[in-house]
Amino acid sequence: MSWRGMGWLPAVSVLAAASLGCASGAVRGSVAVKGQPSAPLVMKWNSALLRERGKISHSMPDCEQFAGTYQVVKAGMSKSKVEAACTGDEPDMYQGDIDNSLWGAGRDTEAFLRDYQNKSVATLKCDRGTRMLCRFNLDAGGVGMGGGGTGECQTSRGAKITATF
Secondary structure, three states: OOHHHHOHHHHHHHHHHHHHOOOEEEEEEEEEOOOOOOEEEEEEEEEOHHHOEEEEEEEOOOOOEEEEEEEEOOOOOOHHHOOHHHHOOOOHHHOOOOOHHHHHHHOOHHHHHHHOOOEEEEEEEEOOOOEEEEEEEEOOOOOHHHHOEEEEEEEOOOOEEEEEO
């Protein structure tokens, strides 16, 4: 093999790694807090290798900062790979005013994995003690958050968020 032919190998390797690698984007939506008009909201997400999980963060209109992780639910995944908040197993004292449509949905592990396969779930925490749970319907589950979708989040203080990405 000539030196010239070997020059393609590193380039192809880098491109292959990049196609499996990280991605990032924005989730745009609105947040509704009881007694206040809806306000715009932008979350930022960054995926880890293979785009099945990553980090997500945002600021509420009142400047409260949230940060956490998301996970794409895959067939055959074990319950231990999903945070306790998403499966409804987080202690009640951390759940606050989040309604049962989010917190209670995952108590049956098999049903949770079946119902949320190729969807993304996220938990975010704030240094003020507020917690947030998000569920995202992915347009292309195999691509992760980068394929777009819609979702909803709710904080433990009752704020509700609708989102599109």
